[in-house]
Amino acid sequence: QKSATRSTLTAILLTAGFPAFCQTSPQTNTTLLVDIDHRPAISLNGDWHTIVDQYSTGIYTLHQELRKDGFFMNAPFDPNGHPQDYNFANAATLRVPGDWNTQRPELLYYEGPIWYEKDFQHTAVPNTRTFLHIGAANYRTFVWVNTKKICEHEGGFTPFDCDISTALHDGSNFIVLSVDSTRIADGVPTLQTDWWNYGGLTRDVSLVEVPKQFIDDYDLHLSRTDRSVIEGYVHVEGAPAGTPVMVKIPDLHAKVESTVDANSRAAISIPTKSLSLWSPEDPKLYKVEISSGSDRIEDTIGFRTIETHGTQILLNGKPVFLRGISIHAEAPYRTGRAYTQKDVDTLLGWAKELGCNYVRLAHYPHDERMTRTADRLGLMVWSEIPDYWALQFDNPAVLAKSKQQLSEMIRRDRDKASIVLWSVANETPNTEARTKYLTAMVELAHQLDPTRLVTAALLVRTEKTASGSNKIVDDPLGKVLDVIGTNEYIGWYEQHAEGADTTRWDIRYDKPLIMSEWGGDAKAGNHAASGDLHPALWTEEYQAEIYRHQIAMLNKIPQLRGTSPWLLMDFRSARRVNPGLQDNFNRKGLISDQGVRKQAFFVLQKAYLDKSLGKA
Ligand code: GCB
Structure with missing residues (x-):
């Protein structure tokens, strides 16, 4: 029943020539920026105006067609104007992050869509891109910024980042999100679980500004075959081949330079001496600085190996229970x-x-x-x-x-x-x-x-x-x-x-x-x-x-x-x-x-x- 509803919706969206905000692909226009918790960010945590929309009125007309004047328009309420059934400015708030079920007694058992709205100020910084970061939202999320449809994401426990740069202007801006916690047979998880289906923006939400070319992903780990080498890659989004990348691990006096290939990815190999391996007894973490052009991030990373040998699990080459x-x-x-x-x-x-x-x-x-x-x-x-x-x-x-x-x-x-x-x-x-x-x-x-x-x-x-x-x-x-x-x-x-x-x-x-x-x-x-x-x-x-x-x-x-x-x-x-x-x-x-x-x-x-x- 529920998936039938969704495919009908998809059909409507496609025939209506609307931006497809409910298609079957699990995500649209999202990426995931690694180490985002170490980047400077403008927090959007706090109170958001919310509308419980049990019947998805914010999206559908009475004949279940897509509305052009849906709640994502965040139209101001005018008592003398056209009668309008919603008003974010006056709507009750929910705290973000936080599941909605435990914030209001009447939402404890609620499964369905809730709209979130937040106003914020913005001033453009030249040569940067602005991402909306959502730490997790259960289960499906649709995002509009200043009425423009930006992205959507399915899956309640992983983060996603949406580039909202082109929708922003200087001064007052607003984000409208719809988070839908409806359980669906073709979801991951599916209809039956043995835990509570906590809905909402359950983790941090923020705005993150990055340079036009920026480090969006990297992987640095100890080589499995040679425990004196840290290896991996750094990916610099938007970087043309040849763009330099630098990785420094001050405690190891290590500093290596590399350049990205045609896929904007730089291979990294760092020879190390006297590395303290990460283990439960000594969870040593190293400060790692990664930079490319004007972008620079810092992480704290431990290095260790994990493998199996017959029925053994080996941590740093030694059996572990x-x-x-x-x-x-x-x-x-x-x-x-x-x-x-x-x-x-x-x-x-x-x-x-x-x-x-x-x-x-x-x-x-x-x-x-x-x-x-x-x-x-x-x-x-x-x-x-x-x-x-x-x-x-x-x-x-x-x-x-x-x-x-x-x-x-x-x-x-x-x-x-x-x-x-x-x-x-x-x-x-x-x-x-x-x-x-x-x-x-x-x-x-x-x-x-x-x-x-x-x-x-x-x-x-x-x-x-x-x-x-x-x-x-x-x-x-x-x-x-x-x-x-x-x-x-x-x-x-x-x-x-x-x-x-x-x-x-x-x-x-x-x-x-x-x-x-x-x-x-x-x-x-x-x-x-x-x-x-x-x-x-x-x-x-x-x-x-x-x-x-x-x-x-x-x-x-x-x-x-x-x-x-x-x-x-x-x-x-x-x-x-x-x-x-x-x-x-x-x-x-x-x-x-x-x-x-x-x-x-x-x-x-x-x-x-x-x-x-x-x-x-
Ligand atoms: C299981 C499940 C777990 C349940 C648990 C239980 O096998 O993996 O999610 O909560 O049993 O209590 O029945």
Whole structure:
């Protein structure tokens, strides 16, 4: 039904000869500027005028034709003029960044379009281009500046930048955006997820001025074959062949010059002596200065290698065990989408307190503050795109959306040493169409970034045996993955916690395995009677029981190289409607959404700190 609506809309747009602002391509006129959080910017965060537009009245006439006088015109309201059904100037505001659901009680369950409007002053600076940067907007976004249609983007968790230079004038300007959080069957993610569909401009919005020729992308990493060389490229948008580029790493006394080729890309190779490699024990970051013409940016980059050898994961050539926890981008204490540095410091601070050296950032790219901070704290990261559950794997348009989100995730974060794993999927159905689709995704990840490992969280097959059960890992996708991720919920969705004691693992791949999810729900403060040997589900005692039995089982899997149980903190989910216990929250957190540590937190903490889980 919903996709039919969209294709009708596309048809209308094309026949109307209108600028196509709802076509099936996941993005139009957008790019992604790397390291944007280090560039000077004019913040557009703060209050925006907003209009909840349940029926898309701002776009359609009563006969569902495209309006020429839509809300994007931001026409001033005149009580004596033509009757007008909207008035941004008087409209209630929403805070940006921030999901809308947790800002107004009546928007908690809202899924649909909301219009945003912001006025700002601008003075042209000669020989520059101005980009509108949107850190993330869930799920589809359409942008107009001074009534001119600029760009559109699909995908709720990756940033995008739109060149608005030609629409600006000196003096007062305005931006009108429509963000539509409607879930769609052919979306990524699709209709079903186990998290809240937080809509809106959920991350920073700003204006960024850059020179006409500017550094929009680069990749600097340690060579996998020679750990005394930093290699990669710098791309200078708009630069003709021969344009010089300079990269300096003052701490290494390194300074190299290169020139861009016909694709505006300069190859970089920096020989280094006495480089301190990035690791959880010593997360060394180097200041890196990149310049070309009048453009100059600075980054802080760690250098390390990550690879597999048989069933080992090697960090800087040495075997490593990933002691981790899964994390949703849910804001501690206040709920809603996480986006502040405080949110990040709280979540990653808890992960450190738990004894982690690794975090699985589920199930979509998190705010860039998260990966920046993981870089600083020395937490290895699994970063994922929302190829979650049953996407339309036979639909090429959906594959295009997944590819776009993967490309954006990699482009934004490829210079973060913390990220060791790109994940292309979570718990997808084992079908031929799925395997073909995700194989293409794995290939793309390898092609875009040959320096990292590619994984996916797979479902596992269970066979009953006389003494218990066998968990068989033979999903055909495993063939193309570097590291196998598997999710299992012994003690929760299947069997009792003790079931783990009689479970054997049969892993048909000679590759490292990460138990990417396991756990169970407990409501913080819900306790079994003291001395109760069979605590009930939903109690802290039972959750702790699951963890004890799981840890014992996991230790018997010879090729286990990491775990990220589900999960650090309770999070809001529409699927969890049991009153009193869930109340729209998934309670598998080791910590409640109000920051209360449950018993299982301390069980896992002990196992991580004394290394009784994962001796590698
Ligand atoms: C899973 C999913 C995760 C869910 C979790 C659960 O396997 O990957 O997104 O939230 O189980 O709690 O059921």
